[in-house]
Amino acid sequence: MGTAAVERKLAAIVAADVAGYSRLMGADEEGTHASFVAHLRELIEPKIREHRGRVVKTTGDGFLATFESVLGAVRCAVEVQRGMAERNASVPEPQRLVFRLGINAGDMMIDSGDIYGDGVNIAARLETMAEPGGICVSARVQEDASGRLDLGFEDLGERQLKNIVRPVRLYRVIFDRPEASAGAVATGTQLPNLSDRPTFAVLPLANMSGDPEQEYFADGISEDLITGIATWCRFPVIARNSSFVYKGRSIDIKQVGQELGARYVLEGSVRKAGNRVRITAQLIDALTGHHVWAERYDRELGDLFAIQDDITTSIAAAVEPEIMEVEEHRATTRRSLTGYDLVQRGNWHLYKFTPESIPEAQRLFTAAIEADPNYAPAYASMAYSKYISAQFGADFEATLQSAFEYARKAVALDEKDARAHMFFAQSSLWLRRHEEAIAAARQAIALNPSLAHAYSVLGYALDCVGEFEEALKTVAHSFRLRPHDRTVGRCIPAMAVAHYQLGAYAAAEETARRAVTLTPPYWLGHQMLAASRGQLGRKADAAQCVAEIRRREPEISRSAYSARLPFREAIYAQRIEEGLAKAGWSG
Structure with a gap:
C-alpha cells in the first residue's frame, strides 16, 4: 500500500454479519444467499x-458501511434492525436471517x-459482541448519540478486544423497549447490567469425522449453542465471529479467556461414523484452567436439525447449573459484593x-435488592426462598403470598427472565391459582427451553389439575435435561404423585x-x-414412614x-388420605 494513495x-463505521450463517447455508445454500441479497437491496442499501x-463492501454474510455522522449511522442501524424484525415476522424461525x-x-x-x-x-469487533438482532457501539458513539436520539444505552463495561491495544468500553443500544428514555444509560432503566456477570464463550466444535464436508454440521451445532445459551441462560455469551477465529487452532484456554473476556469456555468435537454421531463437550473455567463439566452425547443420525436442537438443549441445560454452582462458591470468597x-x-x-440456611439466604437477597432495586434475579431468588420457607412450615399462607409478590415483581422488572416466570408459576400453584401457574410455567419454558426446573414446576401444576400422564412426560423431560442437578430431589415427588394417582403404587413407592434419600427435609x-x-x-414399612412424619410434624x-x-x-x-390410613395413620 503506497502512502501517496492513502x-x-x-x-x-458500521460492521454487520448474519448470526448462524453457516447453519443457514448448510440447510439451504441458494435460499439463504437469495434472502441475503434481497434484504441488502430492498432494505439495507436504501x-x-x-x-x-x-456501502464499502459486502461479504457472504455481512457488510461494511461508513457514514458522515454518528447520528446517521445509529439511526440507520436501528431502522435496519427494526426493518429486519418486520421482514422476519412471517418467516419460519430456522430460516430467518438475523x-x-x-x-x-x-x-x-x-x-x-x-x-x-x-x-x-474496532467496529468489526463490536459487531461480534452484539446479540443477534442487536447493536453494539463504542463509548464515542454512545457519547455522540446520547440525548440526541430516542434510544437507550446499556453499559457493558470495558472489554479487551482482540488485536486492539487499549480496552474499549461497549454499549448495547436499547431500541426495542418503549420505556427506554432518550439517551438513558441502563443504570436508569430496568435492564440488568451484565458487566459483572460471568461471560461465556463457545469455541467451534472440532470436526473429527475426517470428512471436510461435515464441517457445516460441527459449525451448525457450535452456532446453535452460542444462540441457545445466549437466549436461555443468565450470562452474556461471546458472539460467533469472535469465537470462530480460533477454529482449527491449537489453543490455550486461559489465553482464550483473556482475549475474549470470557470466564468460561466450552469446547468439544463432533465425530460422524455411519449412521451415528458422537459429540463431546467440556466446560472449562478460563481463570484456573480447571474442568468444570464434561459429557459425551451419542445419537443416531436422522433429522440433522432435530439432532442439533436436541444436543443444544441438552448442553445448555447442563452447563448453566454447573456455572452457577461455581459462581455461588466464588461469591462466598469475595469481599466487595455487587x-x-x-x-x-x-x-x-x-x-x-x-x-x-434459608434466613441467611434471605438476608443476602435483601441486601442485593437494596444494592440494586431493579435487579430481577434478586427478587426471583427471594421468591424461591420464601416458597422453600413455606414448605418448611413457616406461616404457610402468608409466606406463599410473599413468594408470589416477589415473583410478580421479578417478572415486572424483566419479562424475559425465565426463572422469574417459573417462580411466579410455583407460588401461584400453591396459592391454588392453577391456570395462572400453568401459563407462567409454559412461558418460562418458551423463554428458556433448557430450564429443567421449569418442566418440574409445570409437572406439579399438571398433577394438581389431574393431568397425570402429561405430568409424567413433563417431569421425565426435566430429568433428562439435568440428571445430576442438586435440585432434582425436590422435583422427583411430582412423578411419585402422578404414579400414585394413576394407581401405579410400586412405581410411586420407588420414586418417593x-x-x-436425595432431599430428606421435603415433606x-x-x-x-x-x-x-x-x-x-x-x-x-408404612408404619415407620408414618412415625417419621409424626415425629417431624x-x-x-x-x-x-x-x-x-x-x-x-x-x-x-382423598386418595392420598386413603393410603395414609392403610399405612396405619389413625387420625
Whole structure:
C-alpha cells in the first residue's frame, strides 16, 4: 500500500454479519444467499443511502458501511434492525436471517475504495459482541448519540478486544423497549447490567469425522449453542465471529479467556461414523484452567436439525447449573459484593435446602435488592426462598403470598427472565391459582427451553389439575435435561404423585424413596412414600414412614397432611388420605 494513495478520514463505521450463517447455508445454500441479497437491496442499501452513508463492501454474510455522522449511522442501524424484525415476522424461525451490528467512530484509511485501520477493526469487533438482532457501539458513539436520539444505552463495561491495544468500553443500544428514555444509560432503566456477570464463550466444535464436508454440521451445532445459551441462560455469551477465529487452532484456554473476556469456555468435537454421531463437550473455567463439566452425547443420525436442537438443549441445560454452582462458591470468597455476587452467595445458602440456611439466604437477597432495586434475579431468588420457607412450615399462607409478590415483581422488572416466570408459576400453584401457574410455567419454558426446573414446576401444576400422564412426560423431560442437578430431589415427588394417582403404587413407592434419600427435609417425599407403602400393604414399612412424619410434624392431622398439595379436585387428596390410613395413620 503506497502512502501517496492513502486518504485518511474521520467517519462512523458500521460492521454487520448474519448470526448462524453457516447453519443457514448448510440447510439451504441458494435460499439463504437469495434472502441475503434481497434484504441488502430492498432494505439495507436504501437505508444506508437515506442516512448519507455508503456501502464499502459486502461479504457472504455481512457488510461494511461508513457514514458522515454518528447520528446517521445509529439511526440507520436501528431502522435496519427494526426493518429486519418486520421482514422476519412471517418467516419460519430456522430460516430467518438475523444481523448483528457494530458501530464505531474514528479515524480510517481509504485505499482503492476499501477502508483500513483501528477504527474499522474496532467496529468489526463490536459487531461480534452484539446479540443477534442487536447493536453494539463504542463509548464515542454512545457519547455522540446520547440525548440526541430516542434510544437507550446499556453499559457493558470495558472489554479487551482482540488485536486492539487499549480496552474499549461497549454499549448495547436499547431500541426495542418503549420505556427506554432518550439517551438513558441502563443504570436508569430496568435492564440488568451484565458487566459483572460471568461471560461465556463457545469455541467451534472440532470436526473429527475426517470428512471436510461435515464441517457445516460441527459449525451448525457450535452456532446453535452460542444462540441457545445466549437466549436461555443468565450470562452474556461471546458472539460467533469472535469465537470462530480460533477454529482449527491449537489453543490455550486461559489465553482464550483473556482475549475474549470470557470466564468460561466450552469446547468439544463432533465425530460422524455411519449412521451415528458422537459429540463431546467440556466446560472449562478460563481463570484456573480447571474442568468444570464434561459429557459425551451419542445419537443416531436422522433429522440433522432435530439432532442439533436436541444436543443444544441438552448442553445448555447442563452447563448453566454447573456455572452457577461455581459462581455461588466464588461469591462466598469475595469481599466487595455487587448485587449479582450477593444473589450468588444467597443461592449458595438457599440450595442447601435446610431450615437453618434459608434466613441467611434471605438476608443476602435483601441486601442485593437494596444494592440494586431493579435487579430481577434478586427478587426471583427471594421468591424461591420464601416458597422453600413455606414448605418448611413457616406461616404457610402468608409466606406463599410473599413468594408470589416477589415473583410478580421479578417478572415486572424483566419479562424475559425465565426463572422469574417459573417462580411466579410455583407460588401461584400453591396459592391454588392453577391456570395462572400453568401459563407462567409454559412461558418460562418458551423463554428458556433448557430450564429443567421449569418442566418440574409445570409437572406439579399438571398433577394438581389431574393431568397425570402429561405430568409424567413433563417431569421425565426435566430429568433428562439435568440428571445430576442438586435440585432434582425436590422435583422427583411430582412423578411419585402422578404414579400414585394413576394407581401405579410400586412405581410411586420407588420414586418417593429416591426423593426422600436425595432431599430428606421435603415433606412430599415422605407423604408419597407412606401412602404408596400403605396401598401396597407393606404395613411395617408404612408404619415407620408414618412415625417419621409424626415425629417431624406432631401437630398435623392426617386429613390436613393429605390435602397439603394444592389439588383442584378434592378426590385426589382423598386418595392420598386413603393410603395414609392403610399405612396405619389413625387420625
